[in-house]
Amino acid sequence: AQSVTQLDSHVSVSEGTPVLLRCNYSSSYSPSLFWYVQHPNKGLQLLLKYTSAATLVKGINGFEAEFKKSETSFHLTKPSAHMSDAAEYFCVVSDGGASKLTFGTGTRLQVTL
Amino acid sequence: DTGVSQDPRHKITKRGQNVTFRCDPISEHNRLYWYRQTLGQGPEFLTYFQNEAQLEKSRLLSDRFSAERPKGSFSTLEIQRTEQGDSAMYLCASSLGDRGNSPLHFGNGTRLTVT
Numbered sequence: 012a013q014s015v016t017q018l019d020s021h022v023s024v025s026e027g028t029p030v031l032l033r034c035n036y037s038s039s040y041s042p043s044l045f046w047y048v049q050h051p052n053k054g055l056q057l058l059l060k061y062t063s064a065a066t067l068v069k070g071i072n073g074f075e076a077e078f079k080k081s082e083t084s085f086h087l088t089k090p091s092a093h094m095s096d097a098a099e100y101f102c103v104v105s106d107g108g109a110s111k112l113t114f115g116t117g118t119r120l121q122v123t124l
Numbered sequence: 125d126t127g128v129s130q131d132p133r134h135k136i137t138k139r140g141q142n143v144t145f146r147c148d149p150i151s152e153h154n155r156l157y158w159y160r161q162t163l164g165q166g167p168e169f170l171t172y173f174q175n176e177a178q179l180e181k182s183r184l185l186s187d188r189f190s191a192e193r194p195k196g197s198f199s200t201l202e203i204q205r206t207e208q209g210d211s212a213m214y215l216c217a218s219s220l221g222d223r224g225n226s227p228l229h230f231g232n233g234t235r236l237t238v239t
Contacts, residue, residue: 045227054128055167055215055230101166111157111180112228114166 013038015102017115025123030074030089032118034102037083044085045103045112046076055101061085072096097122126150128231130216136237137206144202145234149218156199157228158191159215160184167215173199206238 018033036042046058059070066078076087085102102115129148137143149156154175159167170189171181175196185191188206193199203210213235217228 047230052232054232055217055228057227057229060227103166111169111172113169116164116166 013042013104013113015104015113015115017100017102017118019118020116021119021121023121023123024092026094027091030087030092030096030120032087032100032102032120034085034087034115035083036085036102036104038104043105044076044078045105046070046074046085046087047101047103047114049099049101049117051098058087058100092120092122094122094124096120128216128218128229130214130231130234132234133232134235134237136239139208139238140205142202142204143206143236144200145214145216145236147199147201147216147231149198149216150220150229151197153218153220153229154196155219155221155226156193157217157219158199158201159217161213161215161233162211170201203236206236208238211236211238 014037016035024030044061047055048058049055058074059068061068061078069075074089076085078085099117099119101117103112105112131146135143157172158170160170161167169182170185171191173193176193188204191201213233215230215233217230219226219228
């Protein structure tokens with residue numbers, strides 16, 4: 012069985028400071044991992060994905076994530092937060108051959124002035 | 125590429141009524157998924173199609189739920205005899221390919237409120 016745990020339900024940062032959203036995963040196989048973002052009243056948008064190539068994955072809007080197998084982690088980072096980054100972020104795992112994605116419970120990112 | 129579209133955006137219905145939602149995937153995508161999202165939770169998988177074949181259904185999908193994708197293009201999700209617990213956002217997504225690492229493209233969802 013596959014699962015993800017997002018360690019923080021809510022993260023608040025000041026504009027211009029770094030962002031760290033934490034995610035741990037559990038998977039029986041070599042997983043594919045994703046981060047999705049959901050802005051209010053908008054659909055889920057793919058930020059980045061890891062599929063067993065480079066362990067450091069760069070995504071859109073300056074976000075990146077590092078796959079660490081030894082720690083079973085896939086944390087999302089951004090060097091400098093922008094007000095427009097305020098949204099709900101979901102860490103997602105797929106078992107590769109599996110048909111479906113398993114979502115974490117989400118981390119709400121708040122960005123303050 | 126016009127994205128995944130869902131209709132309606134919002135639906136309010138009384139308990140016991142039937143409702144049907146429609147999803148139009150990205151045109152060349154062969155896979156179509158339905159998810160449900162309740163407040164404060166991540167989306168939960170309901171079912172998925174590869175072309176017109178429904179290949180997997182979650183245990184969340186009770187007998188009151190049925191999904192179809194008759195020609196391998198658009199899909200419908202019907203809920204019969206709605207209950208208050210069915211209130212949620214219903215999300216549709218599509219992808220291209222036959223491997224689980226193909227990213228899903230989501231629509232904006234249909235928000236169902238059962239009164």
